[in-house]
Amino acid sequence: MKRNLSQLIKPFLMSAVLVSSPLVANAQSDYPNKPIRLIVAFPAGGSTDIVGRIVAQKLSERLGQAIVVENRGGAGGTIGTDAAAKAAPDGYTLTLGTTSTMAVAPGAYSKLGYDSVKSFSPISLVAVTPYLLVVNPELPAKTLAELVTLAKSQPGKLNFASAGNGSTTQLAMEMLNDVTGMKMTHVPYKGNADADLAILSNQVQVLFGSMPALLQHAKQNKLRALAVGTTKRSPALPDVPTVAELGYPGFEAALWLGVLAPAGTPKPIIDRLNKELVAIAATPDFKAAMDKNGADATSNSPEQFASLIQNEVSKYGAITKKLGIKLD
Numbered sequence: 001m002k003r004n005l006s007q008l009i010k011p012f013l014m015s016a017v018l019v020s021s022p023l024v025a026n027a028q029s030d031y032p033n034k035p036i037r038l039i040v041a042f043p044a045g046g047s048t049d050i051v052g053r054i055v056a057q058k059l060s061e062r063l064g065q066a067i068v069v070e071n072r073g074g075a076g077g078t079i080g081t082d083a084a085a086k087a088a089p090d091g092y093t094l095t096l097g098t099t100s101t102m103a104v105a106p107g108a109y110s111k112l113g114y115d116s117v118k119s120f121s122p123i124s125l126v127a128v129t130p131y132l133l134v135v136n137p138e139l140p141a142k143t144l145a146e147l148v149t150l151a152k153s154q155p156g157k158l159n160f161a162s163a164g165n166g167s168t169t170q171l172a173m174e175m176l177n178d179v180t181g182m183k184m185t186h187v188p189y190k191g192n193a194d195a196d197l198a199i200l201s202n203q204v205q206v207l208f209g210s211m212p213a214l215l216q217h218a219k220q221n222k223l224r225a226l227a228v229g230t231t232k233r234s235p236a237l238p239d240v241p242t243v244a245e246l247g248y249p250g251f252e253a254a255l256w257l258g259v260l261a262p263a264g265t266p267k268p269i270i271d272r273l274n275k276e277l278v279a280i281a282a283t284p285d286f287k288a289a290m291d292k293n294g295a296d297a298t299s300n301s302p303e304q305f306a307s308l309i310q311n312e313v314s315k316y317g318a319i320t321k322k323l324g325i326k327l328d
Contacts, residue, residue, distance in 0.1 A: 031091055031269050035066040038259075039087075039095040041080025043073040046163065046192025047210035047293075051127050051257050052096040054289050058280045059273075073191045076166035076327070077101040078112060085114035089121070089264035091273070096126075097260045100168040103312035107320035108166040108327045116313055121265045122305035124277040125258040129211045129295035131172045131229035133243070134218060136202045144180075144226045144246050147206070151182035160184045160206040161195040166327045169195065171316070172229055172253035173208040174323050179248050199223065210255045211236065211294030229253030236294040256298075256312075258305055274302055 040052040056067035072080030084095035141147035162170035218225040281299035
C-alpha cells in the first residue's frame with residue numbers, strides 16, 4: 001500500500017525533535033559557555049557606563065565568563081538600544097536599559113526602531129540614582145531660588161546641558177523649568193560624559209544630571225550642587241536639599257537602570273541571569289560601589305521589571321506630550 005508524503009516524513013520529524021530538544025536544553029544548562037556582550041547605549045565615562053561596568057565585572061565573576069562592555073552612544077541612547085533589540089535572543093547580548101531609553105524614548109520619538117515592552121525580555125533592575133542639579137561655580141546662583149531668579153531675569157540666556165535630545169537629563173531639566181517658570185536654552189551633547197565636560201569648562205552653566213558622574217565634582221567643589229531630584233535627600237550629599245522641599249512639592253526626577261535581553265531569550269537563561277543579579281545587588285561590595293557613585297543598589301523579578309517599564313512608558317509619555325518634546 002502506498003504511503004503519503006506526510007506519513008513518510010513524520011518519523012524523521014519526530015526523530016529530529018527528540019534529538020534537538022536535548023541539544024537545546026543542554027545549550028541552556030551549559031549557559032554561558034562564551035563571552036557575553038553588554039551594550040551600554042551611551043559613551044564611556046557617563047553615569048550609565050559607570051554602573052554598567054561595575055555590573056559587568058560582578059556578573060562576570062559569578063558566571064565565570066567575560067562580560068564585554070560595548071559602548072554604542074547616540075540619539076539619546078536609542079541607537080545602542082535598537083542594536084540590542086535586534087540581537088540574537090540567545091543570552092549572549094544584553095543591554096543596560098535606563099529610564100531614558102526604555103521610558104522616555106517611546107514618547108519622544110515617533111519612529112523608534114524598537115518597542116520598550118515587546119522588543120525585550122526584562123531581567124532585573126540594578127540601580128536607581130538621583131538627578132543632581134549643578135551649576136558651574138562661576139555662576140552667581142548659590143541656591144535653587146537664586147537660580148530661578150537669575151534665569152527669570154534673563155530668559156533664554158542661561159544654557160543647560162543634557163546627554164542628548166530625549167535623554168532624561170533633558171527631561172529632568174524641562175520638568176524643573178516647567179514647575180519654576182525658568183526659561184533656558186537646551187544644549188544637547190552625545191552622552192553624560194560630554195555634558196559633564198561642558199559644564200566643568202563653563203561652556204554651559206546648568207546641568208540636571210545623574211549622580212554617579214557628578215558626585216565627585218560636587219564634593220571637590222568643581223561644580224556647585226543646588227538640589228537633588230529624589231523625594232528624599234541622598235546619603236551621598238546629605239546637605240543638598242531636594243527640589244520638593246525647596247518649594248516644589250511632588251517634584252521627582254530619578255534614573256533607574258536595569259539589565260535586559262532581546263525578546264525571545266529562553267526563560268531558563270533569563271531566570272539564571274536574574275538569580276545572579278539579585279544576588280549581586282545584595283552584596284555589601286556592590287552596595288558600597290553604588291553608594292560611592294551616589295546610586296542605590298536594587299533588584300526585582302523579570303515580571304516586576306516588565307510592569308515598571310509599562311508604567312514608566314505611560315508616565316513619561318504623558319510628560320513628553322505635555323512639554324511638547326518631539327525628536328523626529
